[in-house]
Structures are given as structure tokens and as C-alpha cells.
Amino acid sequence: MTETTLLYIIVSGIIALLLALFQYVYKTKRTLTNTILAGLRFVTWFSMFLLLVNPQFVSEVYYQEKPTLVVATDNSNSIQFLKQADTVQNLVEMLKNDSELNNKFTVDFYTFSSDISQNDNLTFTTKQTNLDKVFKSLKPIYKNSTAPTIVITDGNQTYGNDYFYAATSYKQPIYPIIVGDTTKHADLKISQLNVNKYAYLNNKFPVEIFVVYTGASSVTSEFKITAGNKTLYSERINFNETNNSKVIQATLKASQLGVFAYQATITPLEEEVNIQNNTKNFAIEVLDEQTNVAIVSNMPHPDIGALKKSIESNKQRKVTVLKPEAFVSDSETFELVIVYQPTAEFDAVYAKINANNQNRFTIAGLRTNWTFLNALNTNYKHDVVAQTEAYLPKKNANYAEFMMPDLNFESFPPLEGAFGNLRPQVPSETLLYKQIGSVATENPLLLTMDYNNRREAVLLGEGIWKWRAQSYLNANSFLNFDEFIGKVVQYLAATKKRERLSLNYQSFYDGSSNLELQAQYFNKNYEFDNRETLSITITDTNTANTVTMPLVLQNNTFQADLSALAPSDYTFTVTANTSNLSKSGSFKILAFNIEQQFTNATTEKLERVATTSTGNLHTPATVSNLLTSLYNDNRYKTIEKTTKKTVSLIDWKYLLGLLVLALAAEWFYRKYKGLI
Structure with missing residues (x-):
């Protein structure tokens, strides 16, 4: 309260007193009745003047703020493939139900794969993992707070930038819990395959394949590229501990128009645990003009x-x-x-x-x-x-x-x-x-x-x-x-005429990418018409199974999410239900799941992340040690904070009650004394 406000209150009290005395004491006989009435009238006037002055009072509120514990859990398909789904579920449940942990921390649960969301619902069905996005997304949320972070993952990232740099700029202690087998098994895999999406009729097109071997002994295997039952290219390859990679350059001929699927395979070793990464499917579309x-x-x-x-x-x-x-x-x-x-x-x-x-x-x-x-x-x-x-x-x-x-x-x-x-x-x-x-x-x-x-x-x-x-x-x-x-x-x-129903889709899709078909519908004046409803009927040419679904309108585009479709060949028809316009096409979905290309968990980079961020690496077997260190770490203390709260007198409901009470008491007392 300022000195000026205090002066106004004193002046208000003096004016209220003078008014009360003038009304009940001035030029009247001083009696007990007049004194009581003057006192009640003083309370009334003073209350009204206080409401006009409206002084403000500052109060301090003290509260306890617990540190935040962030738990980010890998929800990608690789967890399921490495048979760690139950382990991860049990870890999350244990952290949720740990009373001592929840008493010390405010625990925030996140799941991540290609994106990150704040929940603890685990399905292990998504086909990509982006750890870089995890740390970039959490950084602005917890930049002004203490938030040690537990990351439950197998450490396998399928796309995105190197997450080490995002983790070091996160500025929070990171405690990875690595799940999955960390033992290095002998493994042959096709790590990368490069091929152009298009080729031209009667031309040859190159295919570049990177084959990697993990192991200590010398091995020999056969690499081949096939189309159906026909082998188009084959080569015997030798590997050992030092000569552990090979770049294969193959040239194939595009002899027919259309979309053609191929399979690159490196023959698995007898002791291999994961043979999913020994095969890679790819496709090209052969065109007859440029x-x-x-x-x-x-x-x-x-x-x-x-x-x-x-x-x-x-x-x-x-x-x-x-x-x-x-x-x-x-x-x-x-x-x-x-x-x-x-x-x-x-x-x-x-x-x-x-x-x-x-x-x-x-x-x-x-x-x-x-x-x-x-x-x-x-x-x-x-x-x-x-x-x-x-x-x-x-x-x-x-x-x-x-x-x-x-x-x-x-x-x-x-x-x-x-x-x-x-x-x-x-x-x-x-x-x-x-x-x-x-x-x-x-x-x-x-x-x-x-x-x-x-x-x-x-x-x-x-x-x-x-x-x-x-x-x-x-x-x-x-x-x-x-x-x-x-x-x-x-x-x-192009020289073709404008179409009222236009489609945007790929001739073939990688099995790990998002499958989306887009369409636009225009009325007879070629104006986009969002009142129309579109549906798509898709037929699997191998099984003859048919599914029909609506297209969803988003930002002046009708879209259909086809990610649930299994790898196969498909034909489809998009129909505008009111005008009966339709357009057909076909596409191929290649069998490939990048999350199944990993043999085991990856620990090296996560260990560097933990060390650099002043955290430490754990496994499901050492989670109790992690919890003990979190309980006892002096960096994570509950902090007592204070906040100042400014309250105006006009918001104080008791003053209004006092004003009403004074007026009512004065009226009843005058009535009782026969002055009304």
C-alpha cells in the first residue's frame, strides 16, 4: 500500500466521521441512541469511501515445487521385434507405481517413435524412430526447470539427424535404460540400397548395394538380385573382421514398361540371429519418354x-x-x-x-x-x-x-x-x-x-x-x-485437358514410409468443391480382397491414409459420390520394415549421451540402482517458492457484508426506537 493510498484512507475516515456526527449529533441532544446511530452511519460512510479508494494489499504465498522427472519410452516396432515389449511395459508400470519416486518428482510420461507425444500408451506398431526429435521437442518444455530424463529405448534410430548433438544441447541429466540384447552376434546385412526411381525403356539402370558383415571369423556368402523366380545378378563375397563391407555395383536392363519389383538378398550365415536385414526389396517405374x-x-x-x-x-x-x-x-x-x-x-x-x-x-x-x-x-x-x-x-x-x-x-x-x-x-x-x-x-x-x-x-x-x-x-x-x-x-x-477429379499418388511405396493418396475435386466451373464426398475402393490383386474407405478433407485436399495396407499389388478407384465421377489407378507396396533391420540394442552412443549429460546408462536389471540414485541425488530437491499476490479491497466480500450489516442494523434500530 502506498503512502498516497494511506492518506486517502485517513481522509476518508475523517470525512465519514464528520458526516456521521453532522447527521446524528450536530444540533441535537447527545443521547446513547444518537451515539449508536452515528457509529453505525460512520461504518456505512467509511465502508463506501474505502470502496472508492480501493486500496490494494500484497500477500505472499509459499508453495513447494517438486523437480520434474521425464520418462520417454520408445514405442517403435523394433521393441516388439527384439522381444522387449513386456520388459518395457513393466518398466513403465514400475515407474508409475513407485510411491517414493512420485513423492519426490512430478513424473511426466512421453512415448516416441517418428514423433513424440505426452502419454504412456504403448503399442509398438510404428515403423520409424527419431531420437533426435525427442530431445529437440523436450528442450523448450523444460528449459527453465530441473528435469532429469529417463529414456527407455533400444538405441536404434532409423532416421533423423545424429541425436547426440540434440541430447548435449538438451541441458538435462539423461538416464538411458537400454533394452534388448547387447551381445554382438555374427550378422550379414544389406545396410543401404541406392537405385533411381525411374528408368527408361530399353536403357540400363544402375543399382548400388552396401553389404556389411559383423563378426570375427572369415565367411563367404552369395549376393543376388532376383525378379520373381529369375536371378538377374549374382556374386560370391568374402568377409572377415577387417574386410567387413562391400559395395556392389549392378546394372539391370529396363525392357518393359510399367512398375517392376526386385529383391536383393545376401545369403544368411548359419549362426545368424536376425535374417530380416539380409533382404531388401526395391522397385522402379519404366517410362518410354523424358x-x-x-x-x-x-x-x-x-x-x-x-x-x-x-x-x-x-x-x-x-x-x-x-x-x-x-x-x-x-x-x-x-x-x-x-x-x-x-x-x-x-x-x-x-x-x-x-x-x-x-x-x-x-x-x-x-x-x-x-x-x-x-x-x-x-x-x-x-x-x-x-x-x-x-x-x-x-x-x-x-x-x-x-x-x-x-x-x-x-x-x-x-x-x-x-x-x-x-x-x-x-x-x-x-x-x-x-x-x-x-x-x-x-x-x-x-x-x-x-x-x-x-x-x-x-x-x-x-x-x-x-x-x-x-x-x-x-x-x-x-x-x-x-x-x-x-x-x-x-x-x-503436358498437353492433356484439365480434369475435375485429380489424384496424387506414387506408383510404388516403401513399406516403412507413410502411404497417402491425395485427391482434389472441382465443380463444372473448375472451382474446388469441398461439399463433395470422395471414397476409395482398393483391391488386392493377389488375394482379391477389397476395402472401401472415405477420403478426409484437409486443407482443400481429400486424403486417404493407406498405411494399414500389407505389402502387395493394388488397384483402386476414387469416386465422387454425388457427381459419380471416378478415376482409377494402381500402386505397389514393397515389403520392408526398417525397424526389423537391427540385430540387437545399440549402447555406445547412448552411453556417450549419458556421460556427457552427467547421467548414467542402465539396463532393466539395474533400474533399482537408478531409482536409488534419483532418490539421493542432491540436485533434485523440492524447492520452496513464493509468489506475491496483489488483492484489491473491492474484491474483499466481507467489506460488502459489513456495509449491508451496518445499514440493516441502523434501519432496525431506528425502527425499534420509533424514529421511522
């Missing part, structure tokens, strides 16, 4: 390299970078021509494109000559202004030409281009709108046109290489951005 794309530019720019990288990330596509004069004299046929920042030097380029009726993608920037472009074509006109502007992208959710991948466009840096707006003279669809600072507009930044059996796109800014870099920062991969550019190129290079 998309040739030309990028025509008279200037060096990082955008050109970024576009070439993105387009050629799909092995079906080939990019040739040409200067204007080289393009004019080149005799090769291109399905798409990307014209980068055209000037008057491109007159012959556009003449050749028009003569061949080729699809084109014009990218404008700070050096683009809009006077030349406006005079050259009748498809669009742009304001000719010397001023430049920075344009942020804003996605058009209703774009109907093709399905866009889920890119975080709002995080992308701006593109640099000429100030002014583009006015299409032919039917067009805007894929990205311009946003200037925080002001969103309806003016196109990237648009596509489909007219007279020719497709065209225009991008009104340079600096797209920054988008590719930002996409990598967002997702630790160029995949999303490359897929976006690939969709644009695929649309522009």
Missing part, C-alpha cells in the same frame, strides 16, 4: 541453378540452359521453354516458340523489358513503370489446375520485380497472389494460362532461389519446393 526443358537466359543468375536442380530432381526431366542465339539454332525439341528475364534480344526466341507452338514459362525480374513483352504478345499486358517492388507470395487456395504441395509460402522471402500489375488478355488461373508488406492483394504473382492447345505461366519476380533455400530451412529438405516446381513443370509440359 521431358526436355530449356531455360533460355542471357545473364547468369542463381535462379537458373535453383530451377535446374529442382526440375532435374525428377529423373524423368532433363534441363538444358541456353543463350538466346543458341536456343534459336538448337534443333532439339523441348516440351517446355523457360524464358528467364526476356529483353529485346529474345525476339527470335519467341518467334521460334510461337512457330513450334511450344509451352512456355516466362520469369520476369528487374532486368525484364516489359515494353518489348507487351508489344510481342496479346496474352497479357504489364504496366511499364521504372519503379521496382518486393512481392511476398500469397497462395490461392482455390487454384484448380493442379494440386500444390503444402508449402509454407507465408515464410518465404519476397521476389524482386517491376512495380505495376499484369492484366491477362486470355483465360487464366492465379496460383500465387502478390502481397506487399502486410497488404494482401488480388493481383497475380504467378499465374497460368491454357488456351489454343498451349499452356503458359508467368512469374513476376526474380529471387526464386531464396524460396528453395527457405524451404530447406523450414523442412530440412528441398523435397517440398522441388515438388512444387515439378508440379508447375508437369502441368506446363
